[in-house]
Amino acid sequence: KQEVTQIPAALSVPEGENLVLNCSFTDSAIYNLQWFRQDPGKGLTSLLLIQSSQREQTSGRLNASLDKSSGRSTLYIAASQPGDSATYLCAAGDNDMRFGAGTRLTVKP
Amino acid sequence: GAGVSQSPRYKVAKRGQDVALRCDPISGHVSLFWYQQALGQGPEFLTYFQNEAQLDKSGLPSDRFFAERPEGSVSTLKIQRTQQEDSAVYLCASSPGQANTGELFFGEGSRLTVL
Numbered sequence: 484k485q486e487v488t489q490i491p492a493a494l495s496v497p498e499g500e501n502l503v504l505n506c507s508f509t510d511s512a513i514y515n516l517q518w519f520r521q522d523p524g525k526g527l528t529s530l531l532l533i534q535s536s537q538r539e540q541t542s543g544r545l546n547a548s549l550d551k552s553s554g555r556s557t558l559y560i561a562a563s564q565p566g567d568s569a570t571y572l573c574a575a576g577d578n579d580m581r582f583g584a585g586t587r588l589t590v591k592p
Numbered sequence: 593g594a595g596v597s598q599s600p601r602y603k604v605a606k607r608g609q610d611v612a613l614r615c616d617p618i619s620g621h622v623s624l625f626w627y628q629q630a631l632g633q634g635p636e637f638l639t640y641f642q643n644e645a646q647l648d649k650s651g652l653p654s655d656r657f658f659a660e661r662p663e664g665s666v667s668t669l670k671i672q673r674t675q676q677e678d679s680a681v682y683l684c685a686s687s688p689g690q691a692n693t694g695e696l697f698f699g700e701g702s703r704l705t706v707l
Contacts, residue, residue, distance in 0.1 A: 487634070517696060526596075526683060527635070527698040572634055578648050580625075580696065582634030 485510045485576050489583035496563055497591050504558040504586045506573035511551045517580065518547050518558050519572045527572065531558070563590045594618075596699035598684050604705045605674045613669045613702045617686030624667050625696065626659055627683040635683055641667060642690060674706045 486509045496502055506516070514535050519527040531540045531547040533556070539548040544561040556573055570587045574580040597616040605611050617624050623642055627635035628651075637651040643664035652659070656674075661667040671678055681701040687694045 489634075515694075519698075526700040527685075527696075529695055529697060532695045574634075574696070578640050579637040579651065581637065582627075584632070584634045 485513070485579075485581040487573060487575055487581050487583040489571075489573060489586050491586060492584065493587040493589075495589040495591065498563060498565060500563050500590075501559070501561050502563055502588075504560070504571050504573075504588070506556040506558070506575070506583055508554045508556075508575040508581070510576075511554050512577075513551065513575045514577050515580070516547075516549050516556050516573060516575045518545075518556075519574065521570045521572060521585070530571075560588075563588075565590045565592050596684055596686050596697055598682075598699035598702050600702060601700065602703050602705075604707065606707055607675060609674055610670065610672045611674055611704060613671075613682050613704070615667045615669070615684030615686075615699060617665065617667070617684070618688075618697055619665075621686035621688050621697075623687040623690060623694075624661055625685040625687075626667070626669050627685065628653075629681045629683055629701070631680075638669070638682075671704075674704075676706050679704055679706045 488507045490505045517532045518530040533549040546559040549556045570585040572585045574582045626638040629635040639659045640648040641661040656672045658670045681703045683701045685696040685698045
């Protein structure tokens with residue numbers, strides 16, 4: 484069974500900092516890896532999808548990389564803003580995408 | 593609709609009651625997923641449909657949980673004889689193609705509280 488781990492569990496940074504969130508998975512035979520954002524009491528908002536043949540995806544200030552051989556993905560957030568405060572979740576897998584427990588990010592003004 | 597719609601948003605049930613949670617996926621989306629999210633945890637996979645076929649139900653925690661998608665669009669997750677440990681947010685997601693080919697789009701979830 485695929486297991487996904489996210490480090491750190493929580494992160495607090497001052498506004499303007501660049502930061503990296505980490506995601507590791509145990510089974511490298513994945514089709515997709517997807518990063519989500521979840522605000523309190525809300526559903527998940529898709530940020531970036533990396534398919535197994537890809538190494539990275541970029542959207543605005545976000546960049547996600549995928550290294551299947553080592554079972555790792557990172558989400559890089561440039562020039563963080565208070566509005567980026569949320570829980571960030573990664574999911575990896577096939578038909579049954581497995582989630583990590585998330586990283587709770589706080590960006591202080 | 594524009595996004596995945598779930599109802600009810602909030603449901604309080606007495607222990608032993610049956611509940612039904614509804615998911616309206618994005619129009620035309622082939623794949624539909626149900627997840628269970630406990631407080632402070634990531635979502636846990638429950639079941640997956642491709643059109644009307646339930647291809648994977650390995651995550652359903654017990655035979656009290658049942659899901660259907662009879663016409664390949666709207667789906668219902670039913671929980672019989674609810675227990676306190678069933679309290680969680682139930683999330684529905686849809687994807688345009690087969691499960692392993694595309695992006696997942698989530699609804700806002702249905703928060704179930706069992707007293």
